[in-house]
Amino acid sequence: MIPPVLPTYNRAPLAFVKGEGSWLTAEDGRRYLDLGSGIAVNALGHAHPALVQTLTDQAQKLWHVSNVYTIPEQERLAQLLTGNSFADTVFFTNSGTEAAELAIKMARKFHHDAGHPERTGIVAFEGAFHGRSTGAIAAAGSEKMVKGFGPLMPGFVHLKWGDSEGARAAITNDTCAVIIEPIQGEGGIRVVPDAELKLLRELCDETGTLLIFDEVQCGMGRTGRLFAHEWAGVTPDIMMVAKGIGGGFPLGAVLATERAASGMTAGTHGSTYGGNPLGCAVGARVVELIADPAFLAEVARKGALMRQGLESLVARHPAVFDSVRGEGLMLGLKCKPAPADVVKAGYEAGVLTVAAADNVLRLLPALNIPDADIAEALARLDQAAVRLETAQ
Known part of the structure; x- marks a missing residue:
C-alpha cells in the first residue's frame, strides 16, 4: 500500500525536532553536526536569531x-x-x-x-x-x-x-x-x-x-x-x-x-x-x-581551514578518500567506496553529509559555522572513515 507521502525519496531513518546553528537534534535526543545544511539551503545555520x-x-x-x-x-x-x-x-x-x-x-x-x-x-x-x-x-x-x-x-x-x-x-x-x-x-x-x-x-x-x-x-x-x-x-x-x-x-x-x-x-x-x-x-x-565583505572573507577563511583538515583526512584514510575538490564551503570528498556508504557511516558518527555524482561526498556547512564545529566535523568524519575501514 502506498504511504500518505508519495515515496519519491529514499529517506534516511532520521527525523529531527530542533536545529540550532550547525546542529540538529533527532527525536531520540541525539545531536548531529549538520554539514549538509538542507543541501546548501540553511546558509546561516538553523534558527539564526x-x-x-x-x-x-x-x-x-x-x-x-x-x-x-x-x-x-x-x-x-x-x-x-x-x-x-x-x-x-x-x-x-x-x-x-x-x-x-x-x-x-x-x-x-x-x-x-x-x-x-x-x-x-x-x-x-x-x-x-x-x-x-x-x-x-x-x-x-x-x-x-x-x-x-x-x-x-x-x-x-x-x-x-x-x-x-x-x-x-x-x-x-x-x-x-x-x-x-x-x-x-x-x-x-x-x-x-x-x-x-x-x-x-x-x-x-x-x-x-x-x-x-x-x-x-x-x-x-x-x-x-x-x-x-x-x-x-x-x-x-x-x-x-x-x-x-x-x-x-x-x-x-x-x-x-x-x-x-x-x-x-x-x-x-x-x-x-x-x-x-x-x-x-x-x-x-x-x-x-x-553580502558583507567581512562575512565573505570569513567564509573563504573557514573554507581554507576546512579544506586543510579534509586534505589531512584523505592522507590518513587513503582506502576511503581519494581527494578534495570545491571552493569555499562548497567542498567535496572523492570517495573510494560508494558515497552512500560514507553518508551512512557518518550517521553513526553523528555527522550529516550529502552524496553526489562522480563518487563524491558533498560538504555544505552553514557559512557561519564556528571553527570549533569545523574541528568537530573533521573528527566525526575521521570516525566515520575508521568505521568503514574496520568493516572492510
Whole structure:
C-alpha cells in the first residue's frame, strides 16, 4: 500500500525536532553536526536569531497579497540583489526549478522579440542539475533524470563537461543560450575552470547568444564571493538563484540584465506565491548579512581551514578518500567506496553529509559555522572513515 507521502525519496531513518546553528537534534535526543545544511539551503545555520526575528516580525504584519499589488519587501530585496550583482532586474520564485523555467523562457523570448524566433537551441552540459520540471530535466539530459518522462522540451544540445572544442562548434549565430553551473553540485562538486567560463562568455558575445549561470547551489556566498562566477571575472546575462537566498525559507530568483529581460513584459510570466512578503523579508536579511565583505572573507577563511583538515583526512584514510575538490564551503570528498556508504557511516558518527555524482561526498556547512564545529566535523568524519575501514 502506498504511504500518505508519495515515496519519491529514499529517506534516511532520521527525523529531527530542533536545529540550532550547525546542529540538529533527532527525536531520540541525539545531536548531529549538520554539514549538509538542507543541501546548501540553511546558509546561516538553523534558527539564526536575526532570521527568526525577521520572519516573526513580518508574519505579524502581512503574509501574502499576490503580485497583483506592489510588495515593498520584494522591492527592497530586488534592490539589494541588483546593487550587489551584474543584474538590472529580478523576478522572484519559490524554488530553483521555477527559476530554471523562467531563465529558459526569458532567453527564448529575448531572441523572439529581437526578430529571431528560430533561435531556440540551448547548449547545456553533462552532469548538470537544473531542477526537476520537464524543462529543467531536459536541460540536464541525463538518463536518470529523463527516463520515463518524455516527450521532453526540445531544443537542448548536451556537451561533455569541460569540452571547449565542443562549445566552439555548438555555440553559433543560431544558438539561443548557454546554461551552466559555475560549480556543479549534484554533478560532484566539479568547479568549472575560470578559462572555461571566460571562453563561454567570449563565444556568447561573438554569436549574440545569452549566457545563463545556474548559481542555485554555488551562489549566495558559498564560495567566499557572493556569487561563484565572480572568481572568474565574468558575468552572465541571466542567473538563477535559490537555496541559500532564503536561509531556509522557500525562495528563488532570476537575475538578469535589462537587455536579456527585455522580452519579459506584463503578462509574459507570473507566480502566485513568488516574492511574497514573508520570503522577501527573510531574503533581504540574508543578503544583508552574507553580502558583507567581512562575512565573505570569513567564509573563504573557514573554507581554507576546512579544506586543510579534509586534505589531512584523505592522507590518513587513503582506502576511503581519494581527494578534495570545491571552493569555499562548497567542498567535496572523492570517495573510494560508494558515497552512500560514507553518508551512512557518518550517521553513526553523528555527522550529516550529502552524496553526489562522480563518487563524491558533498560538504555544505552553514557559512557561519564556528571553527570549533569545523574541528568537530573533521573528527566525526575521521570516525566515520575508521568505521568503514574496520568493516572492510
